[in-house]
Amino acid sequence: MDLLYANDTQGAYPQSWYAATTEPLAPYPVLTGSERADICVIGAGYTGLSAALHLAQAGRRVVLLEAQRVGFGASGRNGGQLGSGQRVDQEELETMVGLDQARALWTLGEEAKDLVKGLIADHKIACHLKPGVAWTASSPAEVQHLHDYAGLLQSRYNYDQVEPLSAEGCHALCPSPDYKGGILDMGAAHLHPLAFALGLARAAEAAGVTICEQSRVIALEYGAKVRIRTEEGDVTADHAILACNGYLSGLAPSVTARVMPINNFIVATEPLGARTKEVLTRDVAVADSRFVVNYFRLSHDGRLLFGGGESYGYRFPKDIAAVVRKPMEMVFPHLKNVRVEYAWGGTLGITMKRFPYLARVAPNVLSASGYSGHGVGTATHAGQLMARAIEGEDSGFKTMQCIPTPAFPGGGALRTPLLVLAMTWYALRDRLGV
Numbered sequence: 001m002d003l004l005y006a007n008d009t010q011g012a013y014p015q016s017w018y019a020a021t022t023e024p025l026a027p028y029p030v031l032t033g034s035e036r037a038d039i040c041v042i043g044a045g046y047t048g049l050s051a052a053l054h055l056a057q058a059g060r061r062v063v064l065l066e067a068q069r070v071g072f073g074a075s076g077r078n079g080g081q082l083g084s085g086q087r088v089d090q091e092e093l094e095t096m097v098g099l100d101q102a103r104a105l106w107t108l109g110e111e112a113k114d115l116v117k118g119l120i121a122d123h124k125i126a127c128h129l130k131p132g133v134a135w136t137a138s139s140p141a142e143v144q145h146l147h148d149y150a151g152l153l154q155s156r157y158n159y160d161q162v163e164p165l166s167a168e169g170c171h172a173l174c175p176s177p178d179y180k181g182g183i184l185d186m187g188a189a190h191l192h193p194l195a196f197a198l199g200l201a202r203a204a205e206a207a208g209v210t211i212c213e214q215s216r217v218i219a220l221e222y223g224a225k226v227r228i229r230t231e232e233g234d235v236t237a238d239h240a241i242l243a244c245n246g247y248l249s250g251l252a253p254s255v256t257a258r259v260m261p262i263n264n265f266i267v268a269t270e271p272l273g274a275r276t277k278e279v280l281t282r283d284v285a286v287a288d289s290r291f292v293v294n295y296f297r298l299s300h301d302g303r304l305l306f307g308g309g310e311s312y313g314y315r316f317p318k319d320i321a322a323v324v325r326k327p328m329e330m331v332f333p334h335l336k337n338v339r340v341e342y343a344w345g346g347t348l349g350i351t352m353k354r355f356p357y358l359a360r361v362a363p364n365v366l367s368a369s370g371y372s373g374h375g376v377g378t379a380t381h382a383g384q385l386m387a388r389a390i391e392g393e394d395s396g397f398k399t400m401q402c403i404p405t406p407a408f409p410g411g412g413a414l415r416t417p418l419l420v421l422a423m424t425w426y427a428l429r430d431r432l433g434v
């Protein structure tokens, strides 16, 4: 079995609060024998589910192959934050590609948010979608930076849904002694990520997609027709889509060189009852401005869902709850005695520039991954952009390629140790406050 699944039980969701609170889907069959498809999509997270759904809606015959279960990867485990724009902020994008392209990327980011909200409405996906994400900071300089950023979004991008939070305003929203101010973006949102993924699967199935679970692709044969092989079957297709994100291993070496798997962790506390007010006074999500971001929100049953801590090898830490408790208690020292009832990890794909990597790896094989922690909207949207590109309209796909994605230094063998060094340095800077 692939090392990337070393922390998991084959065919089973991790024991997350998400899995415990989602109506499961009946298992889809394993691929056996030979199938023919217009498009074969590999990986059933947001990227693959959205691509498959949009292609089926365009009348194409689609087979979707998933190594484990639908939404088993990052899409069923994440922080649920649907952020505005791109993972890289607009100021940095302007420096990288100039104002016009930065504006085009902002527009695509807004389309991504609207797409998620639209899919949830159109397919009646019950996934607790709520408006509002706050960005908080721990030093006056960082608070000023966030306030300036809100001003830039208003003046240059005409975005009026973000407001500055003073120290008092921030504290009234989130009574953490760690935060000194921030911004509140009511155009951003948060949701139950696994329920969203399973809702997309239901919609894709209803649109005619053939979904196969526990059907890991072990080989791709490129050519005028693509042949996709699993242990027990194969699909011959006109096009293939790689939607494996952090879990892609050997299928496309040019993607593996540019998209690195890293792990991130979340805990769910016991229900807090009246103490929810000690975390948040409004039902919005929060992310802070640390390099290893702490992010949290309240669940619909009144728990604190707190994400924090990263690791860069294949194995998750033995005691995930202990790892996440550290940043949780730094942000909320008053929650020291609160019990943690669920703790889980997930693997996501990051790129050197923290901008997603959309690539045409062969004339008839597309790939999208490396959302770098900003995939709820961007991955769902990338699936739609790939579907459109196959239908002959690839302007959005191409715009997302305007930032070149370099390979990680060190190639397959050295990239992880080098990344560990770099990340440890930045995490240390967080702790030292420099």
Ligand SMILES: Cc1cc2nc3c(=O)[nH]c(=O)nc-3n(C[C@H](O)[C@H](O)[C@H](O)COP(=O)(O)OP(=O)(O)OC[C@H]3O[C@@H](n4cnc5c(N)ncnc54)[C@H](O)[C@@H]3O)c2cc1C
Residues within 6 Å of the ligand: 042, 043, 044, 045, 046, 047, 048, 065, 066, 067, 068, 069, 070, 071, 072, 073, 074, 075, 076, 077, 078, 079, 080, 081, 082, 083, 215, 216, 217, 218, 243, 244, 245, 246, 247, 248, 249, 251, 263, 264, 265, 266, 295, 307, 345, 346, 347, 348, 349, 368, 369, 371, 372, 373, 374, 375, 376, 377, 378, 379
């Ligand atoms: C802990 C955590 C917190 C996060 N928080 C946020 C957040 O708050 N907001 C946000 O926007 N983003 C967040 N992210 C990132 C976000 O979850 C991802 O960017 C997004 O889910 C990527 O979707 P995907 O479909 O590309 O990948 P995934 O959901 O990982 O799906 C890939 C799928 O491909 C399958 N697969 C891989 N190889 C094969 C193969 N050979 N054959 C068949 N199937 C295969 C895998 O089993 C997997 O199910 C977070 C991620 C993690 C892990």
